Amino acid sequence: MGMITGAGVHGLMMLGGGIFRYPNDLFKPFWKYPLYYNSFHKYAYQGLFKNEFEKLTFSIDEAGGPTNISGKEILKNKLQMEMGYSKWVDVAILLGMVVLYRLLFLGFIKTVEKIKPIVTTFMSAPPKQTTQVMVNPSTAPLVRL
Incomplete structure (x- = not known):
C-alpha cells in the first residue's frame, strides 16, 4: 500500500509541478494553488x-x-519561472520539504x-456469556411404561 500511495503522490506532484504544462496553463482551483506550490x-x-x-546569453x-536574449528572459517569459529569488532558495525549500515530510x-x-x-480493543467483540445447565448424572431419567 505504501508503494502504491507513494507512486500516486509522485504522479500528482509531476502533473502539478509544471513538467507537462506551463504554470500559467494549469487549472487554478486544484492544480495550481494547492498542488503546484x-x-x-x-x-x-x-x-x-x-x-x-x-x-547565459543566446543570439537569435x-x-x-542578430540580437541577444538572456537566459533570465527565457526562464521568465517562455518557461514561466519565478525569478524573484535565487536557486538557493529553491534548494532550501526542498530541504525544508524533506524535513517537514x-x-x-x-x-x-x-x-x-x-x-x-x-x-x-473497542472493535473486538466482548466475550459471550454462556449459561450451562448441569444435569445430575446420578439420577436416572424418568421413564414411563
Whole structure:
C-alpha cells in the first residue's frame, strides 16, 4: 500500500509541478494553488533551470539582424519561472520539504502506534456469556411404561 500511495503522490506532484504544462496553463482551483506550490518538482526544476540558464546569453537571428536574449528572459517569459529569488532558495525549500515530510510521516506512524491498540480493543467483540445447565448424572431419567 505504501508503494502504491507513494507512486500516486509522485504522479500528482509531476502533473502539478509544471513538467507537462506551463504554470500559467494549469487549472487554478486544484492544480495550481494547492498542488503546484506544494510540489517538490516545481522547486527542483526551477533550481536546475536557474542554475543552467540564468547567466547565459543566446543570439537569435531576426529580420532586423542578430540580437541577444538572456537566459533570465527565457526562464521568465517562455518557461514561466519565478525569478524573484535565487536557486538557493529553491534548494532550501526542498530541504525544508524533506524535513517537514519526515516529521509528518513520523507523526503518522507514532499516532497509529498509539491508537491501534485502543481501536482494536473497542472493535473486538466482548466475550459471550454462556449459561450451562448441569444435569445430575446420578439420577436416572424418568421413564414411563
